[in-house]
Amino acid sequence: MSTTGGTPRTGSHVLPHDERVSSWFPDFLRKELAPYPGRGAIVARMVIASTITAVLVVVFRIPGGAIAVLLAMILSREDIVSTTYSAGLRVLSFALVALFVPVGGRLFASVPIMHFLWQGISIFLCFYLLRALTNFAIASTLCLVVTNILTIWYLPGPAERNVKLTLWQVAAACVGALVTLAVELVYYAFNKHDEVITGVDSRLKQIEELMLAYAAGEPVPATVNRELSRYAVVGAGVLRRHIARTADEPIHRMRMSTLVSLTGRSIDFAAGMAASVPNCTSDERERMGRLALRIAEIRHGLAMPNQPQHQPAQWEPEPESTSTPLLSELEIIMSLLPSVLSSDTSLDPRLEILDTPKEESRILVRDAFANPEYLRYALAGTLAAMLCYLLYVGLNWPALSTSVTTCVLTGLTNIGSSRQRQVLRITGVIIGGFIFGMGAQIFVLPAIDNIGGFALLCAAVSAVAAWITTASSRLSYAGLQLALAFYLIVLNDPSQISLTAARDRVLGVLLGTFMMWLVFERFYRRPAMDVMIGQFIRNTRLLAELAETTLVETDANTIVRVRSVRDRISSGFQEVTAQSDAVPFETGPERAAHMAARDRIRRWQAAERTFYLLQSPLLQFRVFANPAQRNRPFYSIENQFRLTCGQVFRRMAEHIECQIGSGAKGATAPTAAEVHHDPVPQLVPLLDTLQAECKEPFSEREQALFRMARTIGGVVDRMEQETATELLFSRE
Incomplete structure (x- = not known):
């Protein structure tokens, strides 16, 4: 009996596609919700940013506050540079929305047929940008704001009122982005560390633990195996991009690039060992123990960047292993790393790995105007959203306008992903809307008479949503929908608490989900x-x-x-x-x-x-x-x-x-x-x-x-x- 990819073989493969949900779903949830290094810190920052934003929305009675809190949860937290960049782009895009929507609404909202065409064109642009913009995170948040503002111009009304509400919506979005940026700045002010060095150290730590397990003759821990595989597949692109953004001196850039390149190679070797070397000889175990000590010395040097770097004792790689060359390759890399870290040693010319060329800065993807697939996708999404629009306008039921936002947020590039997001969205809406949102309005909010109690309520729900959001892509979307549904009910109109409005918003989500399923199933079938x-x-x-x-x-x-x-x-x-x-x-x-x-x-x-x-x-x-x-x-x-x-x-x-x-x-x-x-x-x-x-x-x-x-x-x-x-x- 042999195995390939974890599937048992006895002459033929056993296909597990008939497994029942009950057999795999509990284990799936356990793995997705299990803590991992750094998850608690990310969740804490998300909760702090969203709670502060929610308090500001309530104190200053900002209309459309749900969008502000959602943005506080989804803004990039990769590092301070990317967070600042992401926040700046969002504020700029929201400023453009503040010009586009009122001008369009003022020109076309007074005539019904022109209002209809304006809505259709605006929604078409949203779906098109979801595919054509190079930054999908910016595109999705931009479309979220646009679709929410469009509901303000549901019927021709006083121009002053519509423009005022539009500007409040944009201001709310900017508040969420700026509060998140402020929280991140404070966090990094008290937790000063080099992102590249931290990334290298976390990778070397996994290699050290692998060597210690081999040296002790123990099986490779599952967490180490998983982390090595993840680092090997993800690569070191994030660290290289950070070097390109922050390292100005050519010599420092070269050293950091070489450090990242060597670390990336060592991760490949270590992951290969974990996958292909179940056991080793006693001689190899001794060598692995010595290598683990060597890695610990290197990590200690990385942790003390302000102290003068000293050249460690001379250490030469030992002869090739009789079972695998991966151990010797790792020893070679670890013998080179100290020379990279030493400021008074020149680099080996073979290790002067060139910087990755800077990517061309583009707003739209290269084939934005040449690929007909983008046009078909935008037309299908527009059809689903406009069907929702016709229905809630025909029924004179404006509270169902959340259906249009649902169409935009669940509209991905193929049927499966769209359905996956629809299922996650429905699950998040049920938990965040019916259980947390309406439950809070019935049982909790009537008993709260101060801002402290409200902040605790928001923090508790945000913590649940943030923990789910920081899971893998298979589950994280449900956390965002949980937060959005809750804050649509509690914060979208802070001056009004109504179970009827909460019910209508949840029904709008269900309507949008149904229309996306109908249109993409029949007219844009791409499994x-x-x-x-x-x-x-x-x-x-x-x-x-x-x-x-x-x-x-x-x-x-x-x-x-x-x-x-x-x-x-x-x-x-x-x-x-x-x-x-x-x-x-x-x-x-x-x-x-x-x-x-x-x-x-x-x-x-x-x-x-x-x-x-x-x-x-x-x-x-x-x-x-x-x-x-x-x-x-x-x-x-x-x-x-x-x-x-x-x-x-x-x-x-x-x-x-x-x-x-x-x-x-x-x-x-x-x-x-x-x-x-x-x-x-x-x-x-x-x-x-x-x-x-x-x-x-x-x-x-x-x-x-x-x-x-x-x-x-x-x-x-x-x-x-x-x-x-x-x-x-x-x-x-």
């Missing part, structure tokens, strides 16, 4: 399964490109290209995971086939992630191999191996791609004979043949790298065999 398979195929081709990349020493352009490809692969892995979470929300006759395909894609992606992690030593060998190594037979063997890997990945992508379409229908799925492609050499036999034909013995390092290549070959061979013999949509 999450299609998006997931398409992204998986792109990831497979990117892995082929990565394997086939020829590196010439430390060629600048090639290194930058490799880094770009690896970043795209990491982002692609996250996109496939996000879409796989959305597939179970889809319905229809082909759902069973889609769920079977989802199980296979998730299993195959686990194999691709293993390849992504384990190929790092071979990649480093190609980058830093000296001319003498390139003249040895092993280099040509490694070269042929990686080119064959690229071939295998391209054939797998073609094989999966040819099953899209008819295979998704289930009954018309092609047979294995119909889905045919030319045979591809098996990598393990290929390596064995090449080794047998090689007349010159391998060096100790080459033997270790060969064993690693053979491990990679086994992973790829198993995946290639599965993709060739298992039909993607087969339910067997």
Whole structure:
């Protein structure tokens, strides 16, 4: 019996897509709501910012205060620079809204047909910006404010009143952004730390704990394994962007970039060890114990930036491990890190990794006006929102206008994600609206006669919402909806407490959810399964490109290209995971086939992630191999191996791609004979043949790298065999 991606195999894979919700949902909630390092601090800052904003809204009777508090919860808290940048962009965009809506409303609100067209065009722009703006967070909050302001111009009224309420709505949004920025500034004033150093230290800590577990002969802790995998997939892009924003001196930038690059490589090696080395020899355990002490020294140096850096005692990497080269690679990196941190030591030229080129500053995506998909998406979303508009205007029921906001907030790029957000939104609305919101109006608010009691109520609900919001993307949206529903009832009109208004707002949310389901199901059908398979195929081709990349020493352009490809692969892995979470929300006759395909894609992606992690030593060998190594037979063997890997990945992508379409229908799925492609050499036999034909013995390092290549070959061979013999949509 063997395992692949955590799925048991006894000749054939057992597909878990028929599991009942009761069997996995409790464990899902436990994992999503479990604390993790830093979660408490983030939640505390979110609660403080939202509570202060809520108190300001009530004290100054600011209309539309729900938006202000919601913005206080969703503003970026990655670091002080990104928070300031995000807050500034939001305030600027809200200022533009303050000009756009009143002018448009004044010009078109007095004539019914023009008012209708103005509403439609405004909503169309909202949906279009959700796809066309490069910053989705800005687009979503901007559209949230716009749709709320549009309800002010529901019927022609006194211009002064409409403009006044519009400006109050914009002011409320700005208050939320500015309060959050102030809280973050105070937090960082009392918690001064370098974001790059903190990020590096947290990664080195996981490696140290991994080495300590190996040295003690204990199994790798699940938390360490999970954190290493997360860091390996996420990469070091956030740290590099922070360096680009804050480091002005070229020498300091070079040192920090090298530190981040070395740390990122060490994370890849450590994650590969955790995934492929279940146990080690006594000699290796001693080496790992010494390496853990070395990492502790490096972390101590990072924690004392103001003290003079001293060069640690000379420490040379030990001979190659007889089981894995990953340990030796880690030792090499840890022997180089002190020289990077030492201010009086020049860097090894091989380690002067170039800064990532600055990304072009763009407001709209590159194909904003060329991709017809954006237009179709905006038209479908506009249709759903305008159906809601016609219904609540025809019924003269303006309180149902929350339906339009619901359409904008649940309108993502495909059916599955939209349905996933709709389910999460309904769940959040039920908890935040019916239970917390209406429950507070009935049982709590009548007994509160001071601002302190109200602040405690807001803080308690905000804490629940913030804790859910800081979960993964599979659950976090429900926390935002919980907060929005609660504050729509309690704060949207501080001068009025009405159960009727609360009921109508909740009904509006349900109406918007229904209209989005109806329109996107019938007129814009684009299942999450299609998006997931398409992204998986792109990831497979990117892995082929990565394997086939020829590196010439430390060629600048090639290194930058490799880094770009690896970043795209990491982002692609996250996109496939996000879409796989959305597939179970889809319905229809082909759902069973889609769920079977989802199980296979998730299993195959686990194999691709293993390849992504384990190929790092071979990649480093190609980058830093000296001319003498390139003249040895092993280099040509490694070269042929990686080119064959690229071939295998391209054939797998073609094989999966040819099953899209008819295979998704289930009954018309092609047979294995119909889905045919030319045979591809098996990598393990290929390596064995090449080794047998090689007349010159391998060096100790080459033997270790060969064993690693053979491990990679086994992973790829198993995946290639599965993709060739298992039909993607087969339910067997």
